[in-house]
Amino acid sequence: xSNTANLSKLCIHTITTKPWDIEMAAAKYSKSGVQGxxxxxxxxxxxxxxxxGHLLRDNGLNIVSLCRGGFFANANSxxxxxxxxxxxxxxxxxxxxxTKMVVLVCGAEPEQSxxxxxxxxxxxxxxxxxxxxxAGVQLAIEPLHPMYADTRSAINTLSQANDMVEALNSQxxxxxxxxxxxxxxxxxxxxxxxxxxxxxLLAFHICDWKTPTTDMLNDRGVMGEGCIPIEKxxxxxxxxxxxxxxxxxxxxxEYWKKDQSIFLEEIITAYKxxx
Amino acid sequence: xSNTANLSKLCIHTITTKPWDIEMAAAKYSKSGVQGxxxxxxxxxxxxxxxxGHLLRDNGLNIVSLCRGGFFANANSxxxxxxxxxxxxxxxxxxxxxTKMVVLVCGAEPEQSxxxxxxxxxxxxxxxxxxxxxAGVQLAIEPLHPMYADTRSAINTLSQANDMVEALNSQxxxxxxxxxxxxxxxxxxxxxxxxxxxxxLLAFHICDWKTPTTDMLNDRGVMGEGCIPIEKxxxxxxxxxxxxxxxxxxxxxEYWKKDQSIFLEEIITAYKxxx
Numbered sequence: 001x002s003n004t005a006n007l008s009k010l011c012i013h014t015i016t017t018k019p020w021d022i023e024m025a026a027a028k029y030s031k032s033g034v035q036g037x038x039x040x041x042x043x044x045x046x047x048x049x050x051x052x053g054h055l056l057r058d059n060g061l062n063i064v065s066l067c068r069g070g071f072f073a074n075a076n077s078x079x080x081x082x083x084x085x086x087x088x089x090x091x092x093x094x095x096x097x098x099t100k101m102v103v104l105v106c107g108a109e110p111e112q113s114x115x116x117x118x119x120x121x122x123x124x125x126x127x128x129x130x131x132x133x134x135a136g137v138q139l140a141i142e143p144l145h146p147m148y149a150d151t152r153s154a155i156n157t158l159s160q161a162n163d164m165v166e167a168l169n170s171q172x173x174x175x176x177x178x179x180x181x182x183x184x185x186x187x188x189x190x191x192x193x194x195x196x197x198x199x200x201l202l203a204f205h206i207c208d209w210k211t212p213t214t215d216m217l218n219d220r221g222v223m224g225e226g227c228i229p230i231e232k233x234x235x236x237x238x239x240x241x242x243x244x245x246x247x248x249x250x251x252x253x254e255y256w257k258k259d260q261s262i263f264l265e266e267i268i269t270a271y272k273x274x275x
Numbered sequence: 276x277s278n279t280a281n282l283s284k285l286c287i288h289t290i291t292t293k294p295w296d297i298e299m300a301a302a303k304y305s306k307s308g309v310q311g312x313x314x315x316x317x318x319x320x321x322x323x324x325x326x327x328g329h330l331l332r333d334n335g336l337n338i339v340s341l342c343r344g345g346f347f348a349n350a351n352s353x354x355x356x357x358x359x360x361x362x363x364x365x366x367x368x369x370x371x372x373x374t375k376m377v378v379l380v381c382g383a384e385p386e387q388s389x390x391x392x393x394x395x396x397x398x399x400x401x402x403x404x405x406x407x408x409x410a411g412v413q414l415a416i417e418p419l420h421p422m423y424a425d426t427r428s429a430i431n432t433l434s435q436a437n438d439m440v441e442a443l444n445s446q447x448x449x450x451x452x453x454x455x456x457x458x459x460x461x462x463x464x465x466x467x468x469x470x471x472x473x474x475x476l477l478a479f480h481i482c483d484w485k486t487p488t489t490d491m492l493n494d495r496g497v498m499g500e501g502c503i504p505i506e507k508x509x510x511x512x513x514x515x516x517x518x519x520x521x522x523x524x525x526x527x528x529e530y531w532k533k534d535q536s537i538f539l540e541e542i543i544t545a546y547k548x549x550x
Binding site: 151 | 386389421422424425426432434458460461486488501
């Protein structure tokens, strides 16, 4: 049986239904049979994090990860230590929330070279590794699409993320594979295998690439309405032995305008169609 | 001396100053000391192509290439033969214009896999190779940024373009390196070397990546106003022995609104600053 025939592996990111607060999202996801939630840090603003973790679990939800740490690349900005501290805070929040993973969007800066950004990312992760180990929280490096190489991530392929995982060589560091960022890469299948062999494939994010895409950040599609070979990539991921959630992460100005209950049902319908 | 200290290697694409017709562009480029022009096919509409070639040369301009052929990936659309014929027409136009190169934007389709598109591209180029050889026109495969993998090009890295050049194994096929598409690639230096060793580096296009980029197609920057390490890439290209033009190719809704004479001077000033 396909692992999408039921919803036992379906996780939704709180940002996907951004208009809902986390309490509403928890209630709605739960009612619809969704069994996993990834929490974006903004959804925790002003809340007791431990209590929020209890609330999510009381709704039958697995808390798959906390999004997001990262943005290390600021050595010359005077903010580097503050950003490393913020990553420590993310680890602490993950611990309090009761999730075992923090996803890292690693950062980049148009003023410095990608090589410098990558070095700072690696050094930054190394600096917070003791905190991750102490909290029992894994850090998932998420390579981002090359169109974000100016500001959001100097890690733009799975190959680069795998390189960094191997260099850091810690059970507390792995990779988040997101089809939106990686679908175009001719080396993707091999790099997914490599990631699996390293026991480093920690998370799997899905959505789709719309044609045309009218906004570089907030115009993602629901699975099936775009050109990403999601099922093929999902099968590569599953063949590594990955048994985690399929996490739906959609940023969409258009869909955030919709009735979010209808949008959630559309997501679930699309999810069930995946083979 | 840097090869940008004077304008002997500066080429401008007609689309860069899109509001000008080709006669105006020729006069203005020439007056400013620009010595190369790459002609976009739309600029030839309604004109006698041979006569236009004479006009450009009379203005002291080298006709570096014709943009563009390609868009092969339509096997199931019923348009495949027509598109191959259109590529033959592009070769013929290049011959009439008096340029030795046609740049190929290879195409992709959201309805089919990237692998299928790539196969169709390779078969399409193979089909027109005899025409290219007969006309003495080289075909330059231009790998496009992965953000165009849905519709414009299934060739998204220089590695893929080099693979295809090696597979086709013809003196009439090479590569156009455009910094906008390739700057983020961690393998770029090695792949430029590989391309050089194949004697396949036919063209070098420059512009910059703005932060933020507000439009995926038409928001390119002038050299120096973005994050692309143009000088570094230019040096890699020159180290292969490439002695061709530095071609300025900027699509920009914003800059097309400007007085194009002022825009041209800004391009030249930015160009001279490149080391």
